[in-house]
Amino acid sequence: MAAGSELSARAFLTRVLEPGDATGGRWVRELGAVTVARRLRDGGPRLAGVSDKRWAGLCGRAAQADPARDLAAAREAGVRFVCPGTPQWPAQLDDLGDARPLGLWVRGGPSLRLWALRSVAVVGARACTEYGAHMAAHLAAGLADRGWVVVSGGAYGVDGAAHRGALGSSGATVAVLACGVDRPYPRGHAALIDRIAEQGLVVGELPPGDHPTPSRFVVRNRVIAALTRGTVVVEAAYRSGSLVTARAAQRLGRHTMGVPGPATSARSAGVHELLRGGATLVTDAAEIVELVGDMGELAPARHGPVLPRDLLEPDAREVLAALPARGAATAADVARGAGTTTDDAIARLYELRSLGYVERHGEGWKLTRRAVISARAGQGGC
Incomplete structure (x- = not known):
């Protein structure tokens, strides 16, 4: 099978299957992306694991999919499509099993695989406090100063503060979006996401022009968790989506960290529950690097002033x-x-x-x- 046909088949499937679809991922693992794409395009016999209704829906999507058009639109927007098994693919995403991305649409020049080797996720509440925004920016700047890549979701609040903190230190940052990387979301962060694409990377599972949905934000978080060595949650209420990222990191065996907030703050209640459940408390970049870094990258000893x-x-x-x-x-x-x-x-x-x-x-x-x-x-x- 030619490499081009594999890439085209996977690009096609990102238009048909939803991100994180483990059933579709199993089809690809067992039959290959080219065969699955052909079966969906031809509307052939239903594959195992879905109902007739669901199969009909997927075939309807497949009838409208045009990978050549998507790949051309990507090239026009300065976006490349990276597939599993290629030199630019971050192998740690394979830890997601059948729920791993079919491929990633990547906007920006650096190598995603190399950047992901030394990366940390900084996530948290969209409606964060001034304290949350300050801590996110402070941690991200400190990580950038130490040569670490800061990964987040490009959203308002903690995500945006983390990206800005890394950029402000002339550091590296990656935004993982729940939509097409050529259409930044939220729109209020269009300038920020464009700047990330110039200085870093913007990554997503969805093809050009595709839009976000609530479920896509949730499944996007597994990519943030798998891509990085550890996840830091700065502020999060009990139902915060950033806790989804942290729990995915725990399941994958990644380091999970939390920044404490006031005991009376509802926006930190989820972080405190995470810490009670075994996450590591961190307060600065040095403590994060001590966990996720190489042997010997220790945080300085903490003590009061010498009298x-x-x-x-x-x-x-x-x-x-x-x-x-x-x-x-x-x-x-x-x-x-x-x-x-x-x-x-x-x-x-x-x-x-x-x-x-x-x-x-x-x-x-x-x-x-x-x-x-x-x-x-x-x-x-x-």
């Missing part, structure tokens, strides 16, 4: 801790509290005096105001 008393020798810290918060104590009292000798306590007290931590009052020693403030800071201000 001057942290730099004291351990014995001196013990003596300082033995002084009461109010009033004075003798060297003998301090020695007992620190578990040392009186002579050693006196030596340490004079060291601490030179550093401004203690004062001598007759036979007693007391903390300076500086030492009291330092102690409170070390306890988190309590």
